[in-house]
Amino acid sequence: MADGADRGTTERVLTLLGLLQQRQVWTGPELAERLGVTPRTVRRDIERLRALGYPVRACQGVGGGYQLGAGQELPPLLLDDEEAIATAVSLLAGAAGAGDAALRALAKLDRVLPTRLRHEVRALAGSVESFAGARIPVDPELLMALARACRDEVEAGFDYPSNGELRRRRVEPYRLVASDRRWYLLAYDLDRDDWRSFRVDRMSEVSARTWRFQPRVAPDAARYVQEGVASRVYPHQARFLVHAPADIVREQLSPSAAAVRECGAEACEVLSGARNLDGVLLHILLLGHEFEVLDPPELGKRSRALAQRLLAAGAPVPPPTGSG
Template identity: 55%
Template sequence: MAETTERVLHLLGLLQQRPVWTGPELAERLGVTTRSIRRDVERLRGLGYPVQAAQGVGGGYQLGRGKGLPPLLLDDAEAVAVAVSLRLAAGGTVSGASEAALRTLAKLDQVMPPRLRGEVRAIHEATQTLDSGQATVDGEALLRLARAVRDTVRVRFDYEARDGTPSSRTVEPVGLVATGRRWYLMAYDVDRDDWRTFRLDRMAEVEASTWRFRAREHEDPAAYVQRSVTRSAYHVEARVLVHAPLAEVAERTSVRAVTLTAVDDRTTLLEAGAESLQGLAFHLSWIGFEFEVQEPAELREVLATMGRRALRASADPAAEAP
């Protein structure tokens, strides 16, 4: 049975190497009869591989495209190449791909032999990328958290708050969210008895426990993290009515910075957070639409000051000369 399984895997590897093989060619390569090749092809089909067969001149066996994705057969070099590529994709540089890359990397890491894991880690540690303003996240910690979310087990880690205060946390993780610049974990903080958002670049000594937990009712992690990072994480919060449709406002803003809600077909409520009133005022002026500040009142004062400064800067010095 083991010999048959090995032969079927070898057959699959051959079918992946070139478009078409004839039955006699495969039989010669594998040292069996063409009848054995036909049986092995049926075994591959039973596993979900769409092996097509055509008669006549130019015909033969061909690995086609199926409706679903069957298990992949990778040799050592291919497995290392895929793992390294997934680590880079998990950095959030490809829109919409980072979460899928992380899930795939977690699955691959689970079945990868220790020697190949070592090769992947060596390549990752020896590779540098130009800084694009993204916070650095430990790849091993990212994998541990992804597996903990998948396996519904508690996680312990050291955490540094915004003001630098250190703490130790025990949480029940439910989702990882990438904003493009940073990674966040949504989890239930066991000691504080409440939901929390944690930045992965502020974590240290991430360890998954063997304590399995029953998932609690919770909102979508992406929506929870977005609300947390766009408002509660900043010193300044604002509510602004923008006189433009939501789709047009969305093109001039980012979900990583604001929360948008359609008031009607022509008006959008923008809720945002910022480190300073000046920064928020600049952003609102840049989006290019008429708007009304609902709160805070201090933001209106900053906008008025900016407006007066802009008017003075736009005056023609020559027109004021005697």
């Protein structure tokens, strides 16, 4: 009987798992015949499944054989650690855009993963929030290290660029947040004694300590990070009252460009930042809705000055007078 090596070990083990899910008990010779391999190869493949965390039991005696434990009614799924984590990261990052579909996929992933991987993925899921789907890929192992630190409430450290040089940061990690562009960590900065958000793709030499901290009263993670990305990182911040439903305005603005808060059914507050106030003012103007400047006061003065300039530009030009 051929050993079946030409089929590839992964494909064969996946087929074996599928067979175990089809029927409650299989004998070794039955599996060997179905797979086209020797009983010895079946035993090795059973050990591979066990090493991955699938509970395959061997029963002796009459009517005995191999039996798959909990989850045998589910579709087969073979993922190594990196693949499972990367899949969960993708689903979590896209959950804001895909909605129920991504959440259903996460639930199915959770059900079919071995216990060892299930705990890791749940650690990530419980430590992630979002205000849009992240697009820039980051190291899944780095995300998992931060997710575990959030879950276990242990201090973390990492090197982070600041003013052109790398500096070691010590933090109490709280949540991972996915934006439409990047992943961020919301954490309490122990050296600066305040909440901070950090871009995960800019971190290096990440490590977690065993020292546990007492959780502090934390801000809303997604809101804090979004407002920071949209306004606090810029030298100028502006706040507007826009007379349009929040859902409509959110569709017109990138989540990383502005934070939109609902103010009733027909109005919303928009918080944004820019390197100069004229830029953010024109951005809101081009949305096409009526709006009011709330902050800063000088932006209101600037808008009136620009309005006068626009009126002058649109005034009719008198015809040239004749010379004779």
